[in-house]
Each structure stands twice: as C-alpha cells, then as structure tokens.
Amino acid sequence: xxxxxxxxxxxxxxxxxxxxxxxxxxxxxxxxxxxxxxxxxxxxxxxxxxxxxxxxxxxxxxxxxxxxxxxxxxxxxxxxxxxxxxxxxxxxxxxxxxxxxxxxxxxxxxxxxxxxxxxxxxxxxxxxxxxxxxxxxxxxxxxxxxxxxxxxxxxxxxxxxxxxxxxxxxxxxxxxxxxxxxxxxxxxxxxxxxxxxxxxxxxxxxxxxxx
Numbered sequence: 001x002x003x004x005x006x007x008x009x010x011x012x013x014x015x016x017x018x019x020x021x022x023x024x025x026x027x028x029x030x031x032x033x034x035x036x037x038x039x040x041x042x043x044x045x046x047x048x049x050x051x052x053x054x055x056x057x058x059x060x061x062x063x064x065x066x067x068x069x070x071x072x073x074x075x076x077x078x079x080x081x082x083x084x085x086x087x088x089x090x091x092x093x094x095x096x097x098x099x100x101x102x103x104x105x106x107x108x109x110x111x112x113x114x115x116x117x118x119x120x121x122x123x124x125x126x127x128x129x130x131x132x133x134x135x136x137x138x139x140x141x142x143x144x145x146x147x148x149x150x151x152x153x154x155x156x157x158x159x160x161x162x163x164x165x166x167x168x169x170x171x172x173x174x175x176x177x178x179x180x181x182x183x184x185x186x187x188x189x190x191x192x193x194x195x196x197x198x199x200x201x202x203x204x205x206x207x208x209x210x211x
Contacts, residue, residue, distance in 0.1 A: 060178035063171040
C-alpha cells in the first residue's frame with residue numbers, strides 16, 4: 001500500500017501556525033512512542049504501536065498541507081520543483097536508486113491534489129532516530145521562518161522565495177521521515193497501512209479539514 005496524503009482544502013495554515021502545529025504533533029508522537037515502549041510485551045502493545053503510526057501520519061499531514069499552501073504564496077514556488085530537489089538529495093545520499101517515471105503529486109477522485117513520497121532504503125532507522133531527525137528538521141524550519149527572515153531583528157539572509165523554498169524542503173524532509181518509519185512498521189510489524197490511511201482520512205473528514 002502506498003501512503004498518499006491530501007491537501008486539506010478547508011484549512012489555510014501559515015508558516016507560523018504550521019510550526020506551532022508541528023511542535024504539538026511532535027510532542028504527541030514522542031508520547032505515543034513512550035507509551036509503546038511501556039506496553040511492549042503486553043496485550044496492548046499492538047494498539048500502542050498503531051497509535052504511533054497515527055501520530056506519524058498526523059506529523060506528515062501537517063507538513064504536506066503546508067507544502068501545497070506554499071505554492072499560493074509566491075508564483076515562482078512550485079511543489080514539483082521542491083520535490084525534484086528533495087529526490088535529488090535522496091539520490092545523492094544513496095537512499096533512493098531511481099526516480100525515473102515516478103509521480104508523487106496526483107489528483108484524487110474529488111479533484112484535490114495529493115502527495116506521496118518514495119520508499120527508501122536507510123539502514124538502522126529506528127523510532128528514536130526518526131524522532132530525533134524530525135526534531136532537527138523542525139528546528140531548521142523555525143530558523144527559516146524566524147532567524148533567516150530577520151523576524152527577531154537579525155539581518156535578513158534570504159529573499160521571500162528562498163525562504164518559502166527552504167521551508168518547503170524542510171517540510172518534505174520531515175514528511176519523508178514519517179513515511180519511511182511507517183513503511184518500516186508495515187514491513188516489520190505487518191501493520192495494515194491501508195486501514196490506517198482510511199482511519200486517518202475519515203478523521204480529517206469528521207473534523208472538517210477536507211471535503
């Protein structure tokens with residue numbers, strides 16, 4: 001099953017609200033992982049692991065929602081180009097062997113755009129390393145929307161377009177961390193990603209985030 005997350009067409013987040021939401025979701029993910037650690041070897045371990053998977057989807061969804069919105073903020077900022085840069089980085093690092101013919105932005109049956117990211121081969125990925133990588137990337141995202149924009153009185157380092165692209169690449173990196181861990185959970189613990197995705201989308205619809 002491929003993980004595909006939609007643009008939340010009934011929400012219009014900002015860079016600042018996305019940062020706040022990411023910090024919240026990161027905390028909930030960390031709490032879920034601690035809960036899973038506590039439940040290992042008990043009948044509730046599976047439920048705890050599914051909770052971790054749900055929180056990974058929430059973190060990834062927060063990032064992907066904002067990457068679509070970035071295109072609305074500047075005419076020269078295109079999600080396709082940011083994905084190309086993201087994939088090129090994965091190729092350089094040896095995490096991805098080829099992108100020939102792969103399509104990561106699609107349109108669903110309701111006419112709304114969706115985004116997927118590739119399955120990667122990264123030895124040694126764990127829950128702990130995933131959370132640490134997400135933490136680092138959220139810190140860098142904060143730099144782009146604050147320090148690099150001169151938001152606190154520092155010298156502004158980049159143009160608006162560069163800021164948006166820098167934010168977008170960090171958001172794609174965080175989402176990729178989540179996708180990679182979810183695929184590992186699918187392979188290692190035989191989790192049904194299809195069921196988890198349906199539950200995630202149903203939750204988004206109940207909350208009125210997507211039509």
